[in-house]
Amino acid sequence: MNNNAYLKCIDPDCGLEYPIKSRNIECERGHLLDVKYKKTPSPDLKELFYNRRNPQGNIFNESGVWRFRELLNFCEIDTDNKDECSKYLVSLDGAEGRQSKPYHMSKVADFLGMNQNCLWLQPEGYNPSGSFKDNGMSTAVTHAKLIGAKRIICASTGNTSAAAAMFAANENMDCDVYIPAGQIAPGKLSQAYQFGAQIVQVKGNFDDALAKSLDDAKNQDGYTVNSVNPFRIEGQKTIPYRAIEYLNWNSPDWIVYPGGAMGNISSCGKALMELYEWGWIKKIPRIAVIVSEGASTLYDLYNGKFEGKKLRWNKGKPDTELIENYYTYLDRNGIRPQTKATAIQIGRPANILKGLRSLEFTNGVVAKVSDAEMLDAMSIVGLNGFDCEMASGASPAGIRKLIGEEIIKKDDVVVGILTGRQKDSSLAVDYHNDPANLFAIPPRG
Ligand SMILES: [Zn+2]
Numbered sequence: 379m380n381n382n383a384y385l386k387c388i389d390p391d392c393g394l395e396y397p398i399k400s401r402n403i404e405c406e407r408g409h410l411l412d413v414k415y416k417k418t419p420s421p422d423l424k425e426l427f428y429n430r431r432n433p434q435g436n437i438f439n440e441s442g443v444w445r446f447r448e449l450l451n452f453c454e455i456d457t458d459n460k461d462e463c464s465k466y467l468v469s470l471d472g473a474e475g476r477q478s479k480p481y482h483m484s485k486v487a488d489f490l491g492m493n494q495n496c497l498w499l500q501p502e503g504y505n506p507s508g509s510f511k512d513n514g515m516s517t518a519v520t521h522a523k524l525i526g527a528k529r530i531i532c533a534s535t536g537n538t539s540a541a542a543a544m545f546a547a548n549e550n551m552d553c554d555v556y557i558p559a560g561q562i563a564p565g566k567l568s569q570a571y572q573f574g575a576q577i578v579q580v581k582g583n584f585d586d587a588l589a590k591s592l593d594d595a596k597n598q599d600g601y602t603v604n605s606v607n608p609f610r611i612e613g614q615k616t617i618p619y620r621a622i623e624y625l626n627w628n629s630p631d632w633i634v635y636p637g638g639a640m641g642n643i644s645s646c647g648k649a650l651m652e653l654y655e656w657g658w659i660k661k662i663p664r665i666a667v668i669v670s671e672g673a674s675t676l677y678d679l680y681n682g683k684f685e686g687k688k689l690r691w692n693k694g695k696p697d698t699e700l701i702e703n704y705y706t707y708l709d710r711n712g713i714r715p716q717t718k719a720t721a722i723q724i725g726r727p728a729n730i731l732k733g734l735r736s737l738e739f740t741n742g743v744v745a746k747v748s749d750a751e752m753l754d755a756m757s758i759v760g761l762n763g764f765d766c767e768m769a770s771g772a773s774p775a776g777i778r779k780l781i782g783e784e785i786i787k788k789d790d791v792v793v794g795i796l797t798g799r800q801k802d803s804s805l806a807v808d809y810h811n812d813p814a815n816l817f818a819i820p821p822r823g
Contacts, residue, residue: 383452385411385608388732390694398452399525403592403606410732411608412648418656419448424627436460438467442475443516443616449652450517450612453524468520468549474512475616477504479624480793483762486755490778492788498630499774500621501764503799507569509721509767510617510642510797511541517613518603519545527601528552533588534570534604535562536721537798542603543573552576554600556591558583566720569801583714585726605641606728614645615652621793622659629661631790636772636797637667637676637744638722640733647736663793665742666786667733668776670749670769673715673723676730677746679704680737691734701730718749718805721769721798743785751775753809757817759796760806768805770796 385396387405394405404410427446433439438447438460444467447455453466480498487497502510515538522530529552532542539555546553555570559579567577580587588604595602603610618633635642646665653659669677679689684704689697707713708725715725727733736742747755749768755778756771773794780786800806810818 380454382416382454384414384416386414388412388694388735401525401527401601403602403608410606410729413450413452413608413612415451421656421658423448424623424658427623433472436463437469437472438463440472440476441469441516442478442620443513443613444469444472445475446616446619449619450615452517452609452612453520466520466524468516468523468545470506470512470516470545470548473506474516474613475505475620478502478617478620480621481764483759483764485762486758486774489755489758490774491781492777492792496789496791497777498621498625498791498793499759499764499796500617500793501766501796501799502617503766503770503796505541507537507540507544508799508801509537509541510614510795511537512544513616514605514610514613514641514645515541515545515603518607518609519549519551521607521609522551522601522603523549525601527599529554529600530603531591531595531600532556532603533584533591535566535584536801538604539567539575540569540573543570543575546575547573554578554591554594556580556587556594558587588728604728605639605644610641611645611648611732614642615649617642617795618646618649622653625791625793627659629659629663630793631663632666632777632786632792633663634666634668634773634777634792634794636719636722636769636776636795637669637733638724638727638769640667640676640727640729642795642797643667643736644729644732647732647739650736651739662740665736665740666776666780667737667742667744668772668779669744669746670715670717670719670722670752670772671746672717672749673725674746675704675725675727676733677744680734680744689734691731691738693738694735696731696734698731719752719767719769719772721767722772743780745776745779747772747775747779751779753805754816756800757806757809757815761817764796765800766796767798767800767802770798773797
């Protein structure tokens with residue numbers, strides 16, 4: 379390896395660096411890390427990426443992640459030879475990200491009050507484990523393989539555990555999934571069980587399970603694949619790559635995501651910072667993050683709803699005390715994140731600082747929506763012939779809200795990310811059996 383890729387602390391005043399084969403997920407002062415590249419990729423690669431859509435028998439061209447491998451080349455591969463690539467890159471036979479691209483959905487556009495040809499929605503649920511997590515898991519497990527890890531570890535009650543366990547099964551690695559004991563319906567973990575993960579029950583809440591998993595990863599030779607892992611972020615950069623490539627590398631006006639742990643916001647922002655710095659895009663799209671009303675940490679802090687101060691990245695000097703005060707306030711008042719959209723039921727977003735950096739770079743906004751609004755949006759997506767999970771409904775619901783506030787214009791070009799597939803069938807059944815719901819089609823008989 380030529381040390382063209384390395385890890386660097388995101389805090390500009392700290393800036394500690396580590397070799398790419400380090401398994402640190404934070405610097406020794408406790409800050410998050412970025413994967414950095416010394417070389418500037420040539421814009422000529424755009425044509426190569428396009429040509430790889432005809433994969434010519436190479437699964438790494440078929441993969442929606444590894445098709446862009448030169449832009450996340452932390453393994454420093456310098457060949458297109460499939461066998462050589464497969465020594466390093468982890469792929470589910472090219473399936474991760476393969477079917478992901480933006481679509482027009484006319485009924486959704488009408489509901490949102492947008493011009494039909496301006497709205498794009500990109501379903502990431504068409505990944506093999508059913509959510510966007512496969513994008514980042516393929517890269518995280520690639521790094522795990524690079525450093526010789528045999529066991530990957532995550533704390534998760536849903537999509538992350540499914541993706542981690544699936545890749546582990548394919549790579550013949552062990553996978554431990556940490557959950558708070560007695561709080562998780564076993565059905566939510568059915569994919570993790572099916573892919574052979576070891577479920578580890580931890581006394582306490584989800585934060586305790588995550589803390590224990592990070593601890594065990596450090597002390598028991600495990601490899602953490604939660605989104606604090608900077609290599610997860612690298613794979614997730616391909617979500618905006620695919621969207622922008624589909625628009626012939628013309629930036630949309632907006633990219634809209636549901637907001638949970640902020641891994642997606644972090645990766646989208648990093649992708650845009652790099653593309654802009656490399657001169658691949660001329661315009662920076664604005665990111666809109668849509669959180670649930672019941673898990674509104676980022677909304678409250680970003681919009682000055684707590685202590686009257688607007689939390690910003692502030693060129694690398696965010697007011698972290700404000701965040702701590704907010705968490706103390708939540709604890710003192712017994713406020714727990716509460717939404718049926720469990721994928722974004724997160725009170726303490728692990729990547730909040732990287733998320734703030736993304737929002738600052740893109741002049742982003744944060745909005746919040748109710749469970750009812752997410753369910754309506756999920757349902758209208760369904761009436762276009764696409765299924766998505768309730769948390770994904772935050773994207774269209776948030777676009778609708780921001781159009782109502784005239785922050786998004788109806789002829790802005792908007793790409794909304796639908797993060798996952800419907801895995802809780804009762805949500806759709808219950809929705810349609812209640813005639814009071816906006817798009818309900820109750821059974822007849
Ligand atoms: Zn640092």
